Amino acid sequence: YQMVAGGRDQTLRVPDTIGALAAINRKGWVDDDSKRVLEESYYKLRTWEHRVQMIRDAQTHAIPKVENEIVRMAALYGEDNLDKFLKEIKVTLEGVHKTTETFFATDKEDQVEYDTSFMEESDWEMVNNWRQLPAFRTERASKIFARLHPTIFNRLARSSHPREALLQLDGFLRRLPAGVQLFSLFEANQHLLELLVDTCAMAPRLASSLSNNTQVFDAVLEQNFIVPLEDEKVLEKTLCDGLDRASDFESVLRVARRWNNENNFKVGVHLLKGLSNCEQAGKSYARLANCVIKSLVPFVVEQFSSTYGPPPGRGFVFLAMGSLGAENLTSQSDLDLIMIYDPQEEEHSQGKRPLAVQVYYARLTQAMVSALSSQMAEGKLFEIDMRLRPSGRKGPVATSLNSFIHYHKNSAWTWEHLALTRARSLAGNEELGIEIEDFRQKLIHKLEDYPKIITDVIDMRRRLSENTPVEKKEDVWECRLGKGKLLDIELLAQAGALITNCMERDIGSQLLASSTKGLMTREEYEELSSHYSLLRQIMQVARLTVEGNFSPDTTGKGIIEILLQQTGMNSLETLRGKVQNQTENSKAIISDLIDNRWRKWADG
Template sequence: MVRVMTHADFAARLTRSPIAHDTEAARDSARAFSDLPPEVAGLIGAVAGCSPFLKGLMAQEGAWLRGALEATPETAMAGMLADLHAVEGAEALGVALRVTKRRTALLTALCDLGGVWPLEAVTGALTALADRAVDLAVRAFVAEEIRRGKLPGAVPEDAATGAGMVALAMGKMGAGELNYSSDIDLICLFDDARYGEAAQEARAAFIRVTRKMAALLSDNTAEGYVFRTDLRLRPDAAVTPVCISMAAAESYYESVGRTWERAAYIKARPCGGDLAAGERFLRALTPFVWRKHLDFAAIQDAHDMRLRIREHRQLNRPLTVEGHNMKLGQGGIREIEFFTQTRQLIAGGRDPDLRDRSTVGGLAALAAKGWIPADVAAELTTLYRAHREVEHRLQMVGDAQTHVMPVTAEGVARIAAFCGQREDAFRAGLLDRLARVDALTEGFFAPGEVEALPDLSPTARAVVEGWGQYPALRSERAQAIFRRLRPVLLKRLMRAANPDEALLALDGFLAGLPAGVQLFALFEANPALVDLIIDIAGTSPLLARYLSRNAGVLDGVIGGSFFAPWPEVGPLAEALGRAMAEQGDYEKKLDAARRVMKEWHFRVGVHHLRGLVDAFEAAKHYADLAEAVIVALWPVVVAEFAGRHGAMPGRGAAVLGMGSLGAARLNAGSDLDLIVIYDAQGVEMSEGPRPLATRAYYARLTQALVTALTAQMAEGRLYEVDMRLRPSGRGGPVATSIQSFTSYQETEAWTWEHLALTRARPMAGAPEVMAEVEAVRRAVVASKGQGPGVRRDVAEMRARLAQAKPARGVWEAKNGPGRLMDIELTAQMAALLTGSPARGVERQIEAGRKGGILSDSGATALLAAYRLMWRLQAGTRLITEGTLDPARLGEGGRAFLLRETGEAAEAGLTDRLERVAGQAEAVILALLGGAARGAEDGETGSAAG
């Protein structure tokens, strides 16, 4: 049952009251409403004793007020808004809106001052009236234009949706936060696509609608005014009409839109006319408002804007109560709004949860996502509400759109009483709150002082002096930020193992940056990133070069979950899929995949570099990421291809990972070994706009996948791809039917192809085809390891590899006897000889031990060598693309590799490598027996293929 509240219930909701500043006015008003409960009459008297404006409204609207207080204020407010729908004609609407505005002003004031409504309910009620007023005015004047035949093709029913015109609420109205005597900021647009060649005629009509709407709301008549209306936030307001086309607005924002306009659109909301068209426009503007990279340069823009406002309004003066601007002054409302909006701009492009229009909601979202401490968000929220209440009381005194404290002690005393406080307590509390807001926000905005440079060697000073010539440091803005950042970078460099070496690596990083403002602003706002960059520069020049070309990946370091647990293949593929789904264009989908992949790839490298994961964990993470890319990308490529050539004939295809990818162990520089197998089920042609013969269809689809992975685009490439492990190698088709694949493996394949099959793994495609390929793989592995031919062929392959890829350098981990490739080949042979389906090196060696191929000591020796070699190889590929030369490695890189391999010194690692490689080689030679000796002597024929 719904209980109808009476004014006694209203009285029960009272929690506070002003103190009457004018006791005589308070006594008169309380007496006039003495028929109401004492608590309500007392509130009315106290309010009248502080606000001549509200005292006058009580006298003018006394009868209505008594009726309104017989229901809940929520019911009274809803009834007023509903009654406006029954008003017909623009003239009558103007009168009705003014009466409703008076009554809303009175009701919201009593609910605010009596503590019946919290701040958000007060501002929400004022905003609801503004929304209804704008919408009804737009409809009324659009209907007039339609009746006059001035809107081409429009019919009377179109007036209900503004015939394609929309008013966007900006600022506090858009956020649902209108203050007590607020003006309203609107941007008026029309959907020009709806009118085609008649758009100019429609434009003229909508300009008339906008002017009439603004006049109806703003003009001060005998009945008062509704809302002062400001249309100056529209694009290039000095030269554009009051209503412009959506296409023109989009073009403006895409070409010359500024940071303050981006901040304004955080709060933008369609409020009148064609709301659906307004939502479409805002969605189209999303890339302008919400940048895909973390946008720390917005901090500098906001700081500059604050300084310009203060300078323009002469607000740079000591903090005092008299004359202080509660909105724009030091520690004021705008500081909290700027703090919130700027943080939202920084990260909202990557996290839609941060795009809350309201200030309080924005602070809560930022705290929930870790962008600001929860206690800071809570304190700023409390301060914001307190500031807004003071603002409201300033405006309630005389219904003036003011934010400035009175300049006299008498005026301040009135505001103190209006806030229910003694003057001395009010003054102290206000100054404390202003100072606290300033302390919480100023450090975020104000750039630090430029520190002195540390002492540098002549060589280092020459390097630093050359930085001004780099592309990233050519703009004045980049130079200004970097001047503050440079001493911090150089001081951190002094703590590196080899400062000069780290400086040269940092120099290479800076030289490779195409632009610097965003990145330098990011570093300045996040000092921990400087340590990371120095660590990378001092350890991994390769990672530093990669970072200079892909600085956007640093977004991920501070964008939430950089140090969270690894998400595995499924969630990674979902994240990639979502990123691609957000893009309509195929190339943009591919770029989105590259952006996400690079962030995750960089994360793995950083975690490995800093010891958060070891070489084996990093290898699994790299492999998970590669598999996720294939899983997410395959359906996108298939859909794009099918749009031109029809669906895949038959059951479809499976994508197989081969080699290290199949074994789920990649390093930072790995390419991908892939093959594609399909089952057309006898279907000879695809069915589509441009049908293809089945064999050509799957060949071209496979090439489309390879291109999607390897093409160099704006965000780089995903991976290099190697397809030489397909049946018949380079000479075979790039995609193979499952029938041909099965027949080839059973009757024609060389031993090396059977060995490769031991690591094959279906990753993406039709589930039934993937399952059948896996069954074929297991059957072939189980049946092809019998007889002496396998050992003989492996021996010859070893001999060829030793000749073609000899070990290079004392810390070579991959090539050479007893090293990675040799052990991996032996492990595959063990799997083939025992018919084991195992793919990973460790499991294949264990299969050899269990199958009697390897002794316990032999398996132990192979595993010990493999694990050392992999740690060294994975670490090597993270810091260099070339041959590893310990003498030229650098202190940071050398320390990293020694840490990875558990050695204290270079000599210890060198000795250990030689020892374990020798032991592994002895095990392999014993396993191959006479076949190995024959291969070394060149006595066997070519069998490796």
């Protein structure tokens, strides 16, 4: 158990055997009765070992075969009845064996029947071809996997759609570079194999990502896997502790990726198993992104500073924008970030290779983006989008505080002010972050050209509609693009936030502010809020489970069942009807508000 879990849990790294038994008992790996049997047996076996060594005056662990030596050993133990002594040895050894045998994998080829009634002839051909895959290149891997057949096929047979799950399992095995270690882990921990089969049945996209990140199964062995994610500060400390133990910068990036992969897998499994809902998953994914960015920044700065010197002036802040700013992500969300820095009076960095401050912070930004998005053996952390920075793609990747303030006071487009409604200081200099937040709030309070805001939003809606392909507009399951859908609701909510001086970043609170201030009725708020939540639920499930666009015609039935469970609908047709009806209602409400009532209110 120390080998299996001690690498992740330092409390199990106890040098003495009795102490280690107590530690794994506290963690729930060994029950109280097993702990008692093993402790008592350990003391007896150690005592007998010492008596044998005293008799033979040698480093030995073998029970004597000569009767007079056994008699002497028993006498040293305080037992004058030889038969009773030998029986006690036998009972002790059998007790240890019985207690420990369930943990160790066996090579015994048990003939266990399993259910393959769901399989067709082509399925058998596919299964028979598994032995040609890289994961089965060794005889040991093939033998272990053969012993896993009962668990695999019985679990498949019990799933709602076993043939779909079998096809996904086939894809998982084909992508595996090797199999012995993973198959051994499955044999010792059958619930991991059952989880894999369930994931194949319910979330093909998640299953496909597991092939290159099989180490995430280690996280399932932890006792707290079924417990919701900890508080953000606890998560951040856990990650930072792991990063601090890394030997170099590359190891830091690998540790961060492993940590993020494991926790993302946990959030996804909780959603699939109904342990959490879509809203909770969205917040959990955002919490993980927050922790990764905040924890990595000091290491990136340290690595960069070793060549170019420490950050000039007061340093910098990374602003979270978009869904990250609102702390509502999916498993596949890009992260919108902006870097703002304050060089004060400094013009260059102080290091072995000094840089002008603008170049310094531009390169530091690129270093951070690279740390987050570079492909490694453990994959990427996140894709980063910096288009929400001042002047978009045309502007520098890092912006000075003075330039940021001047730009938003004098030159920013309305869409950039809309984006600020969800801006949040995430990592960097805390004092600078507070100052930027103070500016954000004051700016929103001072924006009073409501006719311009509404005119620009009307124009944005028109251009978004013109640039959205017809097939996406007509696709019921396209959640983001099209009138009455996510981007349309977000545009309305952010415009309302500017008009009502709402400082909240999440869309629900921004819609509520518009209702509270009289910009829309309570009924309209409830309709838009309900529809926004429904579309987010569909998108959350789709991003976790399928590659590409979600379509019921090409999506497995297991995924449909998860979708219905999360949305509270009893059939796909009911859900389809609700989405269509609410989209039309939301489209009509938004058009009436922006094109008619808000426009008249602003002009009057």
